[in-house]
Amino acid sequence: MSSNDPTPFGTPFSERHIGSDAAAQAKMLAEIGYSSLDDLMAAAVPAGIVSPEPLRLPPAASEAEALAELAALAGRNDVGVAMIGCGYHPTITPPVIRRNLLEAPAWYTAYTPYQPEISQGRLEALLNFQTVVGDLTGLPTANASLLDEATAVVEAILLMRRASRSKSPRVLVDADTLPQTLAVIGTRAEAVGLEVELVDLDGPLPEGDFFGLLASYPGCSGEVRDLRPLADDAHGRGAAVAVTCDPLALTLLTPPGEIGADIAVGSTQRLGVPMFYGGPHAAFIAVREGLERHLPGRLVGVSIDASGQPAYRLALQTREQHIRRDKATSNICTAQVLLAITAGMYAVYHGPDGLRRIAGQVHARTAEIASELEVRGVRRVNRHFFDTVVVEVADAVAVVARARAAGILLRPVDATHVGITCSEITTAEHVATVVDAVEPRTDGGVMVQVGTGIPAALRRTSAFLEHPVFHRHRSETAMLRYLRALSDKDYALDRGMIPLGSCTMKLNATAEMEPISWPGFADMHPLAPLEDVAGYRVLVEQLEEWLAEITGYAAVSIQPNAGSQGELAGLLAIRAYHHDRGEARRDVCLIPSSAHGTNAASAVLAGFRVVVVASREDGTVDLDDLAAKCAEHTDRLAAVMVTYPSTHGVYETGITDLCDLVHRHGGQVYVDGANLNALVGIARPGTFGGDVSHLNLHKTFAIPHGGGGPGVGPVAVAAHLAPYLPSHPLHPVPEQRVGIGPISAAPYGSAGVLPIAWAYVRMMGADGLRRATQTAVLGANYLAHRLAPHFPLLYTAENGLVAHECIVDLRPLTAETGVSVDDVAKRLIDHGFHAPTMSFPVPGTLMIEPTESEDLAELDRFVAAMVAIRGEIDAVAAGRWSAEDSPLRHAPHTAACLVEEWTAPYTREEAVFPSGTPAGKYWPPVRRIEQAYGDRNLVCSCPPISDFEN
Ligand SMILES: *Cc1c(COP(=O)(O)O)cnc(C)c1O
DSSP: OOTTOSOOSSOOHHHHHSSSOHHHHHHHHHHHTOSSHHHHHHHHSOGGGBOOSOOOOOOOOOHHHHHHHHHHHHHTBOOOEEOOOTTOOOOOOOHHHIIIIITOHHHHTOOOSSSGGGOHHHHHHHHHHHHHHHHHHTOSEEOSOBSOHHHHHHHHHHHHHHHOSOOOOEEEEETTSOHHHHHHHHHHHHHTTOEEEEEOTTSOOOSSOOSEEEEEESOTTSOOOOOHHHHHHHHHTTOEEEEEEOTTGGGTBOOGGGTTOSEEEEEOTTTTOOOGGGOOOOEEEEEOTTOGGGOOSOOEEEEEBTTSOEEEEEOSOTTOTTOOGGGOSOOOOSOOHHHHHHHHHHHHHHHHHHHHHHHHHHHHHHHHHHHHHHHTTOOBSOSSOSSEEEEEOSOHHHHHHHHHHTTEEOEEEETTEEEEEOOTTOOHHHHHHHHHHHOOOOSSOOOOOOOOSSOGGGBOOSOOOOSGGGTSOOSHHHHHHHHHHHHHTOOOTTTSOOOBTTTOOOOOOHHHHGGGGSHHHHTOOTTOOGGGBHHHHHHHHHHHHHHHHHHTOSEEEOOOSSHHHHHHHHHHHHHHHHHHTTOTTOOEEEEETTSOHHHHHHHHHTTOEEEEEOBOTTSSBOHHHHHHHHHHTTTTEEEEEEESSOTTSOOOTTHHHHHHHHHHTTOEEEEEGGGGGGTTTTBOTTTTTOSEEEOOTTTTTOOOOTTTOOOOOOEEEOGGGGGGSOOOTTOSSGGGSSSSOOSSSSTTSSGGGHHHHHHHHHHHHHHHHHHHHHHHHHHHHHHHHHHTTTSOBOOOOTTSOOSSOEEEEOHHHHHHHOOOHHHHHHHHHHTTOOOOEESSSSTTEEEEOOOTTSOHHHHHHHHHHHHHHHHHHHHHHTTSSOSTTSTTTTOSOOHHHHTSOOOOSSOHHHHHOBTBOOTTOOOOSSOOBOHHHHHHSOOOSOOOGGGGOO
C-alpha cells in the first residue's frame, strides 16, 4: 500500500479491486524472476514510451466517499415527468426484473455467448427477445440487438442497399423521422456515398430511381400513416422498404410485416428499460424471409448438442460473419445484450395481454389529452396517433415553461408547436396538468370525444407472443424462479475467472454498479433541458477530463456507445481533418493483418480503402512492409490503425518508429485502445505518437460486459482533431450542437452506465490505476511462465515478457494428436472455467488475459486445469484414447450424461471431476453443441415446446 494513501479508515478500494495482495505478488514476481512490479514493468515496456509523471487525478476516494459524491451528483439531476417522447419514454422496470436481472452479477458479469454450452440461460433469454421483436413487427427473423435506434436505422439503410435490385445510391427518408435519427443518417451517409432525400409521406413518392424507402411508424409528429400504397410503389420500382417503429405501439397497430416492410427497426427501451439519460438501450432489427443472411449483429438460433438435445447458440456467425474486414457490411461487435434481455423479460412478465393493456392505457391517456385540447379549441397537427400529439400554440416556449413549472417536460417542436407524449407512467393528473399548461381556458368549446387515434385500417388483428414462455411467468414467484433457473445455467464472473484475451473481464464492483439504478441517473430523459441535468454534466466533464489525462490526448467524447462506434467516430474525425486541409484524396487506411475485425469494418464505413500490412513471424507489424505501403500510397495515405500493445499481447518496440513513418507520409495514427489495461498509468498513446484512440470502458474501466453489451467506446483525440469530435443537434450544451454530427442517437451515448467508469477512476486514483496495470501484466507473465513448460507460447518480446495477455499455441499439438483448440476450450468447462479467446488473432491458439482482479489461487487453479488437459493430450498421443473418444472431444460433460449408459474409455469421475471434487462445481446444462446443424436448419425464435420433450 502506498504511503500517501488518502483513506485513513478502512481498506482502500484498490485493494478490493486488485485480486492479489503484496505477499502473493511477491511470490509471482519470484516465479518470473523480478524483484518488484517496477522492475518488471521497466523490463516489459519500451523505455521510449513510458510516461515519467504520475497521472494527475484526484486522490482515491473510498467506496463510501465515491457513493456519497455520486449521490450528490444524482441529486443535481432534476427528475421531471418526461412527456418529451422522441424515442425515449418513462417506463416501469418491474422490481423483480430490476433486482434479479439488471442488478444481478450472474447476468451483468457474463461475456458474449461465444461458448454456448456455458451460456444457455442468456441465449434462451435472447431468443425470447428475438421472438418478441419478430412477433411484434410481423417479420420472421430478428437479431439479438443493435446499439440504438438511430444506428439501427443506418444498418437498415445499408441492408436495403445490399438487398435491393436498384443500383441507385439514393434513399428516400420520411421527413417525419426522429431528429436524432435523421442526424445520424446524415453523419453516416456522406462517408459511404449515399444520397439521402427527405420526403413527405403524405404525398406520392418522388420520381427517379432509389434503392430504399425508410418510413416512420408512428412518425415523430405522432402521425400513424398507412404505408401500404407507398410500400407497393417502392417495391414496384425495385426498392426495399424499411420501417422504424415503436414496439409498444405495435401491440395495437398492424405490424410492419403486414403492410409491406422488408425490414423493421426501433428501440425496445420502453419495454421496461430505464431512459438512462439516453442509453444504454437495445435497438432491434427484423427482416422478412430471404434477408436473414444479410442481418448485421448477432443472431441466436437453435441447434442440437452431442446427445441430440435442442440447445441454443449464435447462428450463422461463429466469427461475426458481417465483420468481414474490407468486405464488411457492418462493424457492430458489442451490442446491448443486458438491455435486450431486460426488455424480453418485461414481455415475458406482462405477456401479450399485459402489453396490450399497457399500450391501451398509454393510448387512452393520449386520447384524453386530444379530446380536452379539442374542447379548448387547440389545433392538433397529426390526425392519427398512438401516444403523441403535436399541437399548435401561440408561444411554445411559454407552454413548455408552464408545464415544467408543474414538473412536466414537453417537447418544443418549433416556436408555435409543442409535442406531448404519454407513457406507462402518465396519470390522469398529468393529463390535467398538461392540458392546462397548453390552454388554461376551459370554457366555450364543444364537447368532443376522440375515441381512438388509430385508423380503423391499421388496427392490429394478428396474434403475438403465443409461445408458452410468454404465459407461464405471470406471478412474481414464477418470474423469480425463471430468472434464477436461467442464470444458474450460465458461467459468469460470479463463478470464476473469464480469461478472455482482448476482453479484459475484470471486477465490476458493486459500489460502481449501485448508482446506475438510482432515479437521479436512471430516470433522466436525454432531451431534458440543460438546467435539469447539472449532475450528469459534471459527471461527463470530469470523466472526459480524466480519460484525456490517462490517454494523453487533448479531448475526449464519451458519445460512441461501443468500441466499434468509437473507431468510426475517430476515423470520421481523421477524414474530416484531411478534407478541411484540402486533402480529400487521402482515403487509404493501413491495417495490420492481425487487427481486430472491427478495425477494417469501421474503415470501410468511414469511406476508406483498406490496405493490409503484413505481420512478422513474431507477431509484430512488419515495418518494412509498412514502409513500402506508405511509400506506395504516400499521396493517398489517410491513416494507419494499430492496436497497442498489439493484438498478440506484446509491447512492440517499433511503435514510435511506426508513428513517425506514417506521419512523415501525411497519415494519421489511430491507436486502438482496447488493450489500454496494459498502459493505464504507465504510458499514454496520445504522448507516444497516436493522433486518435478509442477506449473500451466495458473492458478497461469496469463497465460490465452484460453478456454482449452495454459498452461505451469514448473517442480521444489530439488537439488538431478536437474540432471533429461527434456533435449532436439536440445537445443540451448549445456549443456542441454543430459540427461533424452525431455518431449515436443520444448526445451522451450510453450516459446511464458512465457512473460505473467514473466510480472506478475516482476510487482507484492514479496510484491504484498504475498498480492495476502492473498487476495485470504480472498475472499474464506469471501464467505465461507457468504454462510455458506445457504449451508453446506464441509471442513474447525480446526479453521473454508479454504485456497483459499471452497466447498459447495448440497447433503443434493439434497436428500431432488431432486434439483441437475447441477440445481444450470445452474441457476447461469441466474444470469450471470459461475458455480463453479462441483463434484470435491467430487460428488454432488460445489468448489468455487474467486481469488484475484475479487472485493467485484462481490463477493457480487455471494452471492446474491446463496442465491436466496437457496430460490428457499426452494420453491421446500415447494411444490411451483416440482423440475422438477422449474426455477432451466429449467435453463438456453434463450431470445427465452420468446416468446414461457409460461407454467412454474413461471413468465418470474423470469426466466430471477432472480436478478433484470442488464444492462449487459448475455443471454445464448441455453437451457440445453442433454448429453446422443449426445453420442448416435456421430457427431464430422460440422453438415449439415439443422440441424439448424427449
Ligand atoms: C473489443 C475490441 C474492439 C471492439 O469493441 P466493441 O466494443 O466490441 O465494439 C476493437 N478492437 C479490439 C482490439 C478489441 O479487443
